[in-house]
Structure formats: structure tokens, C-alpha cells
Amino acid sequence: xxxxxxxxxxxxxxxxxxxxxxxxxxxxxxxxxxxxxxxxxxxxxxxxxxxxxxxxxxxxxxxxxxxxxxxxxxxxxxxxxxxxxxxxxxxxxxxxxxxxxxxxxxxxxxxxxxxxxxxxxxxxxxxxxxxxxxxxxxxxxxxxxxxxxxxxxxxxxxxxxxxxxxxxxxxxxxxxxxxxxxxxxxxxxxxxxxxxxxxxxxxxxxxxxxxxxxxxxxxxxxxxxxxxxxxxxxxxxxxxxxxxxxxxxxxxxxxxxxxxxxxxxxxxxxxxxxxxxxxxxxxxxxxxxxxxxxxxxxxxxxxxxxxxxxxxxxxxxxxxxxxxxxxxxxxxxxxxxxxxxxxxxxxxxxxxxxxxxxxxxxxxxxxxxxxxxxxxxxxxxxxxxxxxxxxxxxxxxxxxxxxxxx
Numbered sequence: 434x435x436x437x438x439x440x441x442x443x444x445x446x447x448x449x450x451x452x453x454x455x456x457x458x459x460x461x462x463x464x465x466x467x468x469x470x471x472x473x474x475x476x477x478x479x480x481x482x483x484x485x486x487x488x489x490x491x492x493x494x495x496x497x498x499x500x501x502x503x504x505x506x507x508x509x510x511x512x513x514x515x516x517x518x519x520x521x522x523x524x525x526x527x528x529x530x531x532x533x534x535x536x537x538x539x540x541x542x543x544x545x546x547x548x549x550x551x552x553x554x555x556x557x558x559x560x561x562x563x564x565x566x567x568x569x570x571x572x573x574x575x576x577x578x579x580x581x582x583x584x585x586x587x588x589x590x591x592x593x594x595x596x597x598x599x600x601x602x603x604x605x606x607x608x609x610x611x612x613x614x615x616x617x618x619x620x621x622x623x624x625x626x627x628x629x630x631x632x633x634x635x636x637x638x639x640x641x642x643x644x645x646x647x648x649x650x651x652x653x654x655x656x657x658x659x660x661x662x663x664x665x666x667x668x669x670x671x672x673x674x675x676x677x678x679x680x681x682x683x684x685x686x687x688x689x690x691x692x693x694x695x696x697x698x699x700x701x702x703x704x705x706x707x708x709x710x711x712x713x714x715x716x717x718x719x720x721x722x723x724x725x726x727x728x729x730x731x732x733x734x735x736x737x738x739x740x741x742x743x744x745x746x747x748x749x750x751x752x753x754x755x756x757x758x759x760x761x762x763x764x765x766x767x768x769x770x771x772x773x774x775x776x777x778x779x780x781x782x783x784x785x786x787x788x789x790x791x792x793x794x795x796x797x798x799x800x801x802x803x804x805x806x807x808x809x810x811x812x813x814x815x816x817x818x819x820x821x822x823x824x825x826x827x828x829x830x831x832x833x834x835x836x837x838x839x
Contacts, residue, residue, distance in 0.1 A: 441583050442647035442661070443668025445727055446485055448586045450637045451593065451672050452724030453538020454531070456717060458630045459676050460696070463683025466621055468606070468614030471677055473628045475615055477635035478673035480820050482666060484636065484791060485644050487798050487809070487817065489661045492645035493652060494807045499645045499790075500738025502797050517739045519789070524639055524735045525758065528728045532762025535728060539566045539721020540766065545698055545714035559767045567763035570725045574755055577747035579650040582730070586723050593719035594675050596712045601678035603708065604685035604701070611681065635676065636824065638790045643731040646744055655807065679716075725762065729755035788825040795821055 462470045488499060495502060500520060507513040540562040550561040573585055620628065648661050686701060701709035733751040737744045745751060795817040798809040809817065 440587065440664050440667065441651045442489065442644060443485075443664040443666075444587050444590050445583065445647055446640050446644050446665075447668045447672030447675075448590050448723035449640050449643065449727035449731065450481070450635050451590075451675055451720050452531075452535050452634075453541070453717065453721050454534055455634045455676055456538065456679055456720050458627070458634050459679035460683045462627050462631060463680035464686060464696075465627070466624055467684040468610045468681065469619050469621055470624060470628060470631060471611065471614035471680060472616065472618045473631040474635070474673055474677050474680070477632045477676075478669060480632070480823070481636050481640075481673075482669050483813070483816050483820060484641060484794065485665050485669060486662060487794055487813070488641045488644040489648045489665055490658060490807060491794070491797060491804065492648040493658055493661055494655055494804050496649055496654070497645070498649075498734055498738040498744065499642050499794060499797065500735045501741070502645075502738075502803060503793050504739055504741070506797060506800060506803065516793075520735060520786075521739050524642070524732050524786075525754070528639060528732045529758045529761035530765075532725060532728050532758055533765035535721050535724040536563050536566050536570075536762050536766035537721075539718050539725060542714045542716070542718030542721060545710055545717070557768070563763060563766040566722060566725065567759060567766070569722060570729070570759055571756075573726055574729060574746065574759070575752075577745070577752075579647070579746070582726065582746075583651075586726060589719045589723045590672075593716050593723070594671065596716035596719065597675050597678040597682065600701070600709060600712045600716070601681040604682055606681050606684065615677075631676075632823075633787070635673070636787065636820075638786045639728070639731040639735070641790050641794055642735045642738065643727065646734040646738070649744070658807075725759070728762075729758040732758045788821055791817070791821045791824045 459474075462473075491497075491499060491502065497505070500517075503516055503520070504513060507516055540560060543562045543566070547562075552559045552561050552564070573582060576582065644665075651657075652661060682701070698710045698713040701713075730746070733746065733754040734744060736742065736754045737751055740750075742748065742750050746755075795809070795814070797803060798817070799814065801808055
């Protein structure tokens with residue numbers, strides 16, 4: 434039980450990156466390529482651990498979030514405000530767009546077990562489940578109590594993990610093929626963008642801001658660094674195992690047309706009956722609601738850091754930020770709004786933001802006036818540099834996908 438006492442912020446990071454987007458991408462990867470792309474998840478887990486450890490160390494030692502440190506450390510006023518505007522616009526608008534996907538994903542889980550339900554208001558047709566799920570996220574965030582939010586998300590992540598891992602186990606996968614996929618990198622024809630998506634959906638830029646703020650809520654300083662690292666390793670590896678479980682589950686059905694967890698449930702139904710439907714419904718709902726809570730919360734922490742607000746979720750200004758992000762997500766999801774322009778913009782901001790934030794983080798982690806003796810080692814800088822390079826390539830791939838360059 435002692436190990437559970439030290440688990441917290443890392444689980445929230447795992448909750449953030451295992452959203453409906455991750456479920457969908459992992460489902461497609463498994464359905465189309467079986468176990469072949471599991472190695473991409475191994476790489477993603479390693480990259481995420483390296484970056485999130487830096488973020489957690491920054492928060493513990495400096496007692497500041499990444500956004501606040503970036504604002505304080507950039508001396509040139511023009512560059513400082515350019516960085517703030519870029520970070521705020523990308524996080525707010527990007528998170529609002531992804532929030533619609535988070536809520537819609539949770540709704541899909543609910544619709545696996547219940548018939549679709551709509552509320553007609555004149556000519557407007559609202560999805561009732563989107564409103565219900567949004568209301569749950571609103572209540573949890575309105576509490577403004579980190580411990581309550583942490584306990585809620587830990588419960589939901591455990592529920593989600595059990596659902597997806599159990600589904601993977603009942604498919605009785607070929608373990609030799611699983612280990613081959615984990616250990617031997619392979620890029621089948623046509624799989625490059627799926628590989629990019631698997632990595633991109635795990636290494637989430639807003640998590641770097643979120644983690645540096647959350648560790649301050651949980652722990653008090655350098656003496657707790659080992660606890661924070663343990664929490665990061667256990668939680669992110671656990672999240673990676675869940676993602677792998679989804680790939681393994683999807684590999685059980687020979688149908689390349691599978692595109693989301695609903696299709697996965699239907700594909701597994703002939704083999705396992707309604708068990709698959711119930712398990713995947715629980716998993717998809719949990720993935721949706723956890724990400725629907727963490728995305729607005731991350732946006733609020735980023736705003737607090739950029740504008741030098743008190744990082745208190747109960748403050749009016751932070752509430753206005755997360756309410757804005759959550760409200761847009763609820764509206765888009767309730768109306769079934771899937772504007773291709775909004776989706777494109779979200780992909781562009783994510784593609785540009787990931788390498789930029791990774792570069793900001795690496796720069797900050799080498800500043801002795803911020804971290805003293807806890808600056809990056811040469812090994813950490815090399816690993817971080819490799820990740821910055823890879824995330825830059827991922828950003829270009831994302832832009833290429835949006836504009837049809839690839």
C-alpha cells in the first residue's frame with residue numbers, strides 16, 4: 434500500500450494521454466498490422482518518461498510550472514510575449530478542439546450500452562450523453578481539490594486499465610509474435626503515419642506543463658524527487674501497457690476496416706459475445722472522461738504560468754480558462770460538430786507545439802539559476818536532444834499529413 438501512497442501526478446499524465454484518440458489509433462494499428470507496431474509504443478513510453486521526468490524535476494526543484502519558468506527566463510520582451518502568445522493560443526485552441534474528441538469518445542462508450550439519446554431544441558439536436566459527460570467533468574473540476582481530482586482519476590484509470598487489459602487477455606494472443614513486435618522495429622508499407630500517430634498520441638505537449646504543476650500539489654521539494662520519479666515510471670509504463678493491450682485486442686480480428694473501439698467491440702463480439710462490448714464500453718468511457726478532465730485543467734495551469742496567476746484551481750481566473758475549454762468541447766461534441774478546419778488547426782498546433790515545448794523544456798533544464806545542482810546530466814541532454822529531433826520530424830509529418838505533402 435505504501436507504493437500507492439506515492440502514486441498521483443503520474444497517473445493523471447497517463448489519464449491525459451490515454452484518451453479516445455489513443456484508443457482509436459491503437460485500434461487501427463492492431464487491426465491493420467496486428468502486433469508489428471508494438472515497438473512504436475515501447476519507443477513512445479521511453480520518450481515520454483524522459484520528458485516527463487524533466488518536467489516533474491523542474492516543478493519539484495523550482496516550485497514553478499514550465500510556463501512560468503519560460504516566462505521568467507526569456508529576457509527579451511518581444512521573444513517573451515511571442516512565446517506566451519504561441520503557447521497560450523496553441524494550448525487553449527488545441528485543447529478545446531481535442532476536448533470535443535475526448536467527450537465524443539466517452540459518449541461512444543456510453544452508446545455501446547445504451548441507445549443514442551438526443552434533445553431537440555428547435556432546429557438544434559443535442560447529444561444528451563455529451564451533456565451528461567461534460568457535466569461530470571465540470572463537477573469534478575469545480576471542486577478544485579487536487580486530492581479529490583487525483584483520487585477520481587486514479588479510480589477511472591484503474592477501471593480503464595482493467596477493461597482493456599482483460600480484453601487483451603481474453604483474445605489469447607500469440608506471445609511469440611507479441612514479443613517480436615515489441616522488440617524488433619518494423620515499418621510495413623503504408624504504416625508510417627500510423628507510427629507517427631502512435632508516438633504523437635503518447636508524447637503529449639500539454640502534459641509537460643501539467644506535470645510540472647501537479648508535482649507541486651503532491652510533494653514539497655527535492656527530498657521527494659525519488660518518489661516523483663517512481664510515480665512517473667510506474668504510471669507511464671502502466672499507461673503504455675494499456676495502449677499495447679488495445680493494439681493486442683484489435684489484432685484478434687482480421688478486419689482492416691476497423692477504425693475505433695466501437696468497431697473493435699463489434700469485431701470481437703462473434704468471438705467473445707457481449708463481454709467484449711461491456712469491457713470496451715467501460716474502457717472507452719473511462720478514457721474519454723479522464724482526458725476530458727485533464728485537458729481543461731492543463732490549459733488552466735498553462736494560463737496561470739503565462740500570466741503569473743496563483744496556481745489555484747478554485748480561483749476565478751483559472752476556472753474561467755477550464756470552463757472555456759470544457760464548454761467548447763461540450764458544444765462541439767453535443768452538436769456532432771466535426772469541422773475539418775478545426776481538426777486541421779488542432780493537428781497543426783499540436784505538430785508545431787510538441788518540438789517547441791520539448792526544446793523549451795530542454796533549455797530550461799540546463800539553467801543552473803533555476804535548478805542549481807539538479808540540471809540535466811550529459812546523458813539526459815543527449816536523450817532529450819534526440820527526442821527534440823524526433824518530435825520535430827513528427828511535427829513536420831503532422832503538417833505534411835494535414836496539407837497533403839505526404
